[in-house]
Amino acid sequence: MVHQSQEEAEQAIIASQLSTSFTAPEIIARGNIPNWLGQVQESRITDMIRKLSDFTNRFYTTSHGVNASNYIHDEWQAIASTRSDMTVEKYNHRDWPQDSVILTFKGHTKPEEIVVIGGHLDSTVGRSTGENTRAPGADDNASGIATFTEVIRVLASNQTLSQTVRCSLWATQQKK
Numbered sequence: 001m002v003h004q005s006q007e008e009a010e011q012a013i014i015a016s017q018l019s020t021s022f023t024a025p026e027i028i029a030r031g032n033i034p035n036w037l038g039q040v041q042e043s044r045i046t047d048m049i050r051k052l053s054d055f056t057n058r059f060y061t062t063s064h065g066v067n068a069s070n071y072i073h074d075e076w077q078a079i080a081s082t083r084s085d086m087t088v089e090k091y092n093h094r095d096w097p098q099d100s101v102i103l104t105f106k107g108h109t110k111p112e113e114i115v116v117i118g119g120h121l122d123s124t125v126g127r128s129t130g131e132n133t134r135a136p137g138a139d140d141n142a143s144g145i146a147t148f149t150e151v152i153r154v155l156a157s158n159q160t161l162s163q164t165v166r167c168s169l170w171a172t173q174q175k176k
Contacts (some may be wrong), residue, residue, distance in 0.1 A: 048146035
């Protein structure tokens with residue numbers, strides 16, 4: 001989500017917390033966070049939201065979904081190309097054309113410990129979504145993908161991680 005002010009964002013968080021029992025995990029790397037936040041560029045997030053929303057839809061059965069998956073793969077590959085400890089791959093689903101995209105940031109001290117962060121890359125208006133159905137999905141899930149991508153970019157700029165982090169965007173089939 002994009003908010004017009006920090007106050008508006010905080011109010012949205014508070015409102016969402018009132019309706020859930022979610023407990024946020026403790027942040028261990030607190031000392032790094034101000035440095036990381038200082039590198040985040042809002043314009044990169046909003047630009048990617050716009051680019052992803054420009055696809056007619058990102059539905060898993062459409063050519064637009066395939067093109068969106070390829071676009072994300074290429075964006076992540078450009079980020080990962082600067083590092084030997086990052087890889088990007090596509091996961092091909094045999095039953096539909098859209099690939100999932102997976103970026104792996106290999107940990108340096110505990111590479112066998114894997115943290116998976118994921119979300120869906122498709123957009124839909126339901127089961128009736130077809131090749132020409134307009135489903136830009138700015139808030140579902142282009143905003144998540146864009147934020148994810150910016151976090152990856154910041155971490156790739158000069159960070160090493162203890163554990164391996166695997167970022168996955170899944171092409172998802174709708175249940176019938």
